[in-house]
Amino acid sequence: MHNMRTGAWRVVELITTPVVPADYLDVIAPLRNPRVLRAKIDAVRPETANSVSLLLRPGRGWAWHEPGQYVRVGVDVDGVRLWRSYSITSSPRRRDGRISITVNAVPDGVVSTHLVRHAKRGMILHLDPPTGEFTLGDPRPAKALFVTAGSGITPVMGMLRSALHELPDVVVVHSAGTREAVVFGAELRALAERGRIRLIERHTRADGRIKPADLDELVPDLFERQAWACGPNDMLDDLETHWADAGHEQLLRTERFRPTLISGSGGGTVTFAQSGTVVETDGSEPLLDSGEAAGVLMPSGCRMGICFSCVVPLREGAVRDLRDGQLTVAEPGDSIPVQTCVSAAAGPCTIEL
Amino acid sequence: MTTIQRKESNPIAHLTPEDIERIGIELDAIRDEVMGSRGERDAAYIRRVIAWQRGLELGSRGILLFSLFPPAWLVGTAALSVAKILENMEIGHNILHGQWDWMRDPKIHSTKWEWDHASPAEQWKHSHNELHHTYTNVVGKDNDLGYGIMRVDEQQPWHPMHLGQPLWNFINACFFEYGIAAYDLELGKNMATKERRRDPKFRAALKAVRKKIGKQVLKDYVVHPALSGPSFLHTIAANATANLVRNLWSHSVIMCGHFPSGVETFEKTSIDGETRGEWYLRQMLGSANISGSKAMHIMTGNLSHQIEHHLFPDMPSNRYAEIAPKIKDLFQRYGLSYTSGPLPKQVASAWWKVIRLSLPNKPVPAAAEPAEAPAAAPTAKVPATRWRRAQAPVTSA
Numbered sequence: 001m002h003n004m005r006t007g008a009w010r011v012v013e014l015i016t017t018p019v020v021p022a023d024y025l026d027v028i029a030p031l032r033n034p035r036v037l038r039a040k041i042d043a044v045r046p047e048t049a050n051s052v053s054l055l056l057r058p059g060r061g062w063a064w065h066e067p068g069q070y071v072r073v074g075v076d077v078d079g080v081r082l083w084r085s086y087s088i089t090s091s092p093r094r095r096d097g098r099i100s101i102t103v104n105a106v107p108d109g110v111v112s113t114h115l116v117r118h119a120k121r122g123m124i125l126h127l128d129p130p131t132g133e134f135t136l137g138d139p140r141p142a143k144a145l146f147v148t149a150g151s152g153i154t155p156v157m158g159m160l161r162s163a164l165h166e167l168p169d170v171v172v173v174h175s176a177g178t179r180e181a182v183v184f185g186a187e188l189r190a191l192a193e194r195g196r197i198r199l200i201e202r203h204t205r206a207d208g209r210i211k212p213a214d215l216d217e218l219v220p221d222l223f224e225r226q227a228w229a230c231g232p233n234d235m236l237d238d239l240e241t242h243w244a245d246a247g248h249e250q251l252l253r254t255e256r257f258r259p260t261l262i263s264g265s266g267g268g269t270v271t272f273a274q275s276g277t278v279v280e281t282d283g284s285e286p287l288l289d290s291g292e293a294a295g296v297l298m299p300s301g302c303r304m305g306i307c308f309s310c311v312v313p314l315r316e317g318a319v320r321d322l323r324d325g326q327l328t329v330a331e332p333g334d335s336i337p338v339q340t341c342v343s344a345a346a347g348p349c350t351i352e353l
Numbered sequence: 354m355t356t357i358q359r360k361e362s363n364p365i366a367h368l369t370p371e372d373i374e375r376i377g378i379e380l381d382a383i384r385d386e387v388m389g390s391r392g393e394r395d396a397a398y399i400r401r402v403i404a405w406q407r408g409l410e411l412g413s414r415g416i417l418l419f420s421l422f423p424p425a426w427l428v429g430t431a432a433l434s435v436a437k438i439l440e441n442m443e444i445g446h447n448i449l450h451g452q453w454d455w456m457r458d459p460k461i462h463s464t465k466w467e468w469d470h471a472s473p474a475e476q477w478k479h480s481h482n483e484l485h486h487t488y489t490n491v492v493g494k495d496n497d498l499g500y501g502i503m504r505v506d507e508q509q510p511w512h513p514m515h516l517g518q519p520l521w522n523f524i525n526a527c528f529f530e531y532g533i534a535a536y537d538l539e540l541g542k543n544m545a546t547k548e549r550r551r552d553p554k555f556r557a558a559l560k561a562v563r564k565k566i567g568k569q570v571l572k573d574y575v576v577h578p579a580l581s582g583p584s585f586l587h588t589i590a591a592n593a594t595a596n597l598v599r600n601l602w603s604h605s606v607i608m609c610g611h612f613p614s615g616v617e618t619f620e621k622t623s624i625d626g627e628t629r630g631e632w633y634l635r636q637m638l639g640s641a642n643i644s645g646s647k648a649m650h651i652m653t654g655n656l657s658h659q660i661e662h663h664l665f666p667d668m669p670s671n672r673y674a675e676i677a678p679k680i681k682d683l684f685q686r687y688g689l690s691y692t693s694g695p696l697p698k699q700v701a702s703a704w705w706k707v708i709r710l711s712l713p714n715k716p717v718p719a720a721a722e723p724a725e726a727p728a729a730a731p732t733a734k735v736p737a738t739r740w741r742r743a744q745a746p747v748t749s750a
Contacts, residue, residue: 015578016415017568018467023409023460029533036460062610132665144610286740304632306666307482308451308463322740336457337464340742 030124031059037127039073042098044119047183051104051151052116058099058127064092065130067162068155068228068255071101073335074126077114081126083334084111085257087155088130089184091162102183107212127176134228135159135254141226144230145219148237149175149231150206155255156230156302157184160191166317170197171219175231175316177205209235212242228257261347262318262327268345271314272296272329286322288340296353298340300323307341314338317349364638367688374743376637377630381742383679384665386549387672391455392569398671399453399461402443402651410436415575417685420587430591434598435652437593440469441603442654447670449478454667459730472534473565480537486666487739489640490611497611498618501527504710511713514536518711522704529600534562546606583736602652607699610659612703613641615692627737637684642677649696650674656698660691681717 012021014242022033030038039062043055065071070087081311086101096186101159105116119218136144136159148175153174176182182201217220223246229239236254243252261268266283270290275297281290288310291298302307305323309342313335322342331337335352365373378569386482445468447453453461467474480496488494492508499505502525503518525532535541538558543549573596578588617638624635643649643657650657650673658673661680668676684691694702 011576014568014572015580015658017572018469024411026460027404027407029369076458078391078392079394079456092630151492183408211586215466221360301479302487302739303737304487304629306480306486308454309479311451311454323742326389337454337462339451 001154021180024184031057032062036264037061037129039099039125039127039341041119041121041123041125047102048181048185050116050181050278051183052092052119052161053100053102054119055090055100056127057097062097062127063129065099066132066135067092067159068135069132069158070131070134070155071099071130072128073101073111074128075111075114077110082111083126083128085330085331085333087132087158089154091158092118093154093162102151102154102157104154104183105189106151124332132255134230134253135260136163136167136228143169143221143225144171145213145227146170146172146174147227147229147231148172149235152255153183153188153227154230156228157187159228160197164191164196171200171225172197173200173202173210173215173218175202175204178203185187212238215242223251225251225253228255230252261349262329265342266320266346268317268347268349270345271348271350273350274353282324283320283346284343285344286341287319287343287345287351289337290342290345291351292353298353300341303341305339308339310340311337312340313352315350315352318346319349320346362688365634369633372687373634374628374630376683377628377633377742378744379683380664381629383676383742384668387665387668388455388677391669391672395669395671396453396456396458399456399669400540402439403461406436406439406444410440417577417584417588417591418581418592419584420581421584426587426591430594433591433595434602437469437595437599438602438652441599442606442656443651443670444468444654445470445474446654446656450482451667452669458536458653468568470533471530471562471566471569473550473561476537476561477533480539482666486663487622488624489623489636489663490616491624492618493621493633495623496536496539500532501541504706506704507710508620509619509710509713510678511710517713519704519708525602526604529596529604530596531566534566538562543674569682591715605696606653606656608703609696609699610640610656612706613694614698614702614706615690624737629739629742632662632737632739637658637689639663640692641699642691643696643699644693647674660693664711669721 015021016024022035026033026036031040037059039056039058042057045055047053051330055139064129065088068087070085072083072085074081074083086103086323088099089102090100099345101120103112103115105113126239132155137228140163148156156172160170164188172188174182174188175349178186179201188197188199188201193198210218219225227243229236229252233256236256239252239291240249240254240320243249251332266279269278270281271278272288272291272294277294277296279290279294282286288298288300288303292300299310299312301307314328314337315335316332318330319338320326320343321328322344327346328336328338328343329347340351409432413436414430416429417424417433420429429535445466448461448466449463449468451463459465463478464604469475480662485495485497489568490498492498499509502521504515510689538555542557543552543610549555573592574589578585619635619639626632627635631661636661640659640663642660643653646658655673656662657679661673661677662670664680681691
C-alpha cells in the first residue's frame, strides 16, 4: 500500500514539476505538509499584562516532547520569518494533540512583542522538532528543587504539569518583579495550597533578588535535592558557583537563553564551522574577503551584492550589511542565508562553510 | 567609458567624476529608503501573485483536460500562457534575483526556487545575475549583447554570419527558453574544443540541463496530455502554444531592455577600477524601459522598469513603479536621457537594430577614425570596488 502510494505520488510530482504537489496543497491544508512543520494557533490566553499562552495544533510530523524541552517557533513579523525558542508548557500526554507555549514580551523583543500583541486564533506558525537537555530524566528524583526567575518558570511549568504525580517532594523558588508579574502565579499558588509543592515566591521589586546564600536558609536540605534552574545568565552563573563551591555541581542543571552579542564598533571573531577556520575581523571588511584571506573556499560572484552567488548560512551571531548598515542576527539553531560579499561581522559569528 | 566617448556626442561628457559619485550617493539613498521599508505588504504581494499564478495554472490545466472542445482549448491555452508568463517573469526571474530573500521564507528564496524553464535555476543565476548584471552592456563581457549569435552594437565586429541574424533572432524568439539554456551552458564556447567538451564541470551542467528539459517535456507533452485522454493531441498543441506564446513574449520584453536605440554600450577596459557611482551610471545608460499599464508591468515581471531593475536588481519588483518618478527626476537633473517607450515602439526599435546591424558598419572616413587607441598602460588590473559606497551608510544601531 505504501509503495503504491509513493508511486502514485511520483506521478503527481511529474504533473506539478518544478514545484512539488505540497506547494499547491499548502494553500488549503498547511498542516498536512510532511516536509514543513507548522502549527495553527487554536487559542490565545493572557497570563499576565506582558505574557500570553498559545495553544497550538502542530501539523503532520510533530514528534512528542520530553517535559522541560523547548521548541523553535518561526513567526512572520512584518514579512520576515524570525525564529525564537520557547519552552513547551503543556504535558506531552494531552489527548487532543495540542501543545502550549508561553511567551513573555521582553523589551525590544521583536518576536515576543509581536506574539503577545498580535497572536490570534487561526494564525499559522512554523515549528522545528522539540529539543533540549533540560529534562527531569529517569528515574524521577525523590526530592526536587526548581530555582527560576521571570520566564524561566516556563520549562519548569512543563515539567510540573506533566510529571508532578511522579515527584513526591518539590520545592519551587521563583522570582518575579511583582506578584502580578508571576507567570502561572495562580496555578503555582493553587498547587502550594494543596500541598503538592512548597512554593517560595520572591517579588524582587520590593524585596530584591535572592542571593544563592539565601537559598541555604530558604531550603535547608538544598544539597540533598536534584536541582533545575532557569533564568537570567547572571543568576545561573551565581547558582553554578554556589553549587560548585559546595562540591555538588552534579546536582544542578541549568537552562540558558543565550542572547546574541552585537559589538557596537563592528567586527568580531568569525568562525567558519566546516573548515574550522577562525579569523578576527574588523567591521569594515566583507566576510568574503576575510574568509578568502584565511584560505576558506568561499563561493563568490559579482562581489557587489547583486548576484547572490556568495550566499551562505549564518548559524549564529550578527552581521552588518556594508551597504545600508542593516543588521542580521542569527540565534543558535538558525540558518539565515547572508551575502558574504557585502556583509561584515558585527560581533562574534559562525558561518556554515 | 571608451565606447561612448567614441560616439559623436558623448552623453556623459558634461559629468564630472564628482557628479558621478553624487549620482551614486543619491541612488544609494533611494535604495536604503525602499529596502528599509520592506515589510508585510511586500510579502503579501509576492504570496498573492504566487497564489494567483498557481490557481490560474491549475485552472487552465483543468480546462485543458477537455481541450477536444474548441472553446476549452482557447480558454485553457490563453490562461496557461498567462500562467506560464507570470511564473517566469514576475515570480521566477525576481525570486532568483534574491528580491524576496529578505523574507527568510525557504519556499520563496533564491537558493531554493526552481522555475518552469529549460535552464536550471542555478545555471541561469550565474549567467544572468552574475555576468549580465555585473557587466551590463560591456562589449565582450556581457553575452546578453546579442547572445553570442547576433551583432547588436556597432562596436561588435561584423561577420558574414550576421547577414542571417534577423532569422536567427526569430528562431531564438520561438525557442527562447532553450536558447537561454544553451546560452547559460555557453554551448558555443564549450562545444568548440574536445578539451572543453570533456570538462567535467561542463558535462555536469549539460547533464543537469538534459534532466531539467526531460522533466519539462514529460510534463507538458506526455503527462498532462495523457491525463486528458481523448484530448491528448489537443492538449499537446495547447501546451506547445502556451510555451511558444511565453517564448515570444519574454523574448520581446528582454529585447526591449538593452537593444533599443538610445541604449549605450561600454568597452572592457572602461570598467577597470569602476566605482559604485560609475557602475550605477553604466546601468542607467545601458537599459531602456517600457511604458504601459499596471497589468503590462506585471506581465513583463516589471522588466518594463528595466532601468530601475538594473540599478537595484535585488529590490522587490513591486517597488520599481514606486521609485520610477524619482529615478526619472535624477536622470533629468543630471542631463541624462531616460530611455522609455511603449512596447510596440521598443520592439520595433530593437528589431530594426538587429536588421540594420546584420550589415557591416558604414565605412568611416579615415580621418575620423581615432588614431591607434592609446596603448592601455600595462598597469596591473585595478580591482573594482563596486560595493563600497562614496558615503558611509547612516546606521541606526
